Amino acid sequence: MQLIELQEIFDRHKSLLAQRPIVLLHGDLQTEHILVDSQTEKVLAFLDFADAQSGDPLLDIAVLTLWDKGLADLFLEGYIGIENNEETKQLLALYRLLRHLAEIPWLLDRGFKKIAERNITTLKDSLRAFPHS
Numbered sequence: 041m042q043l044i045e046l047q048e049i050f051d052r053h054k055s056l057l058a059q060r061p062i063v064l065l066h067g068d069l070q071t072e073h074i075l076v077d078s079q080t081e082k083v084l085a086f087l088d089f090a091d092a093q094s095g096d097p098l099l100d101i102a103v104l105t106l107w108d109k110g111l112a113d114l115f116l117e118g119y120i121g122i123e124n125n126e127e128t129k130q131l132l133a134l135y136r137l138l139r140h141l142a143e144i145p146w147l148l149d150r151g152f153k154k155i156a157e158r159n160i161t162t163l164k165d166s167l168r169a170f171p172h173s
Contacts, residue, residue: 045167046137053134056127060096067091067099097122102135109136137166 050057068091075085077085078096101119111131116124140163147156 042164042167046141049167049170050134053130056094056131057134060098060131062094063094063097065095065097065100067095067100069095069104071104083086095162096131096135098128098131099138103139104133105132106136106139108111133170136171139161140166 059130066086066089068088069086072081073087075087076082077084097119101115101122104115109132112129113124116122116128118138122128141160143159144163147153147159
């Protein structure tokens with residue numbers, strides 16, 4: 041049932057997703073992969089580009105803000121070329137759904153059952169909260 045719901049959500053947003061820009065992504069942008077100077081609080085480097093790929097820049101932002109959605113507003117303030125509007129919020133929600141879905145088998149394959157269960161719970165909650173038409 042939930043896979044059908046997920047498919048319907050993405051089907052409804054095909055046109056929104058299709059018009060997105062394609063850039064080089066980090067592919068796994070997490071706080072652990074950002075080196076920040078503790079005194080100046082400036083970003084010094086991005087680490088671990090093993091998952092680099094092309095895609096929508098919002099995908100990296102969705103991964104970075106997966107567990108703290110409030111970071112998205114702060115991050116977007118400094119990101120040139122992406123408006124922080126309802127369309128952006130909707131796209132971030134879609135990309136977070138994809139990330140949760142993709143993380144579950146990866147985590148289970150590596151024995152991280154509790155973290156996978158957290159992703160499953162969040163995925164289910166997100167599906168319930170997503171607007172249905």
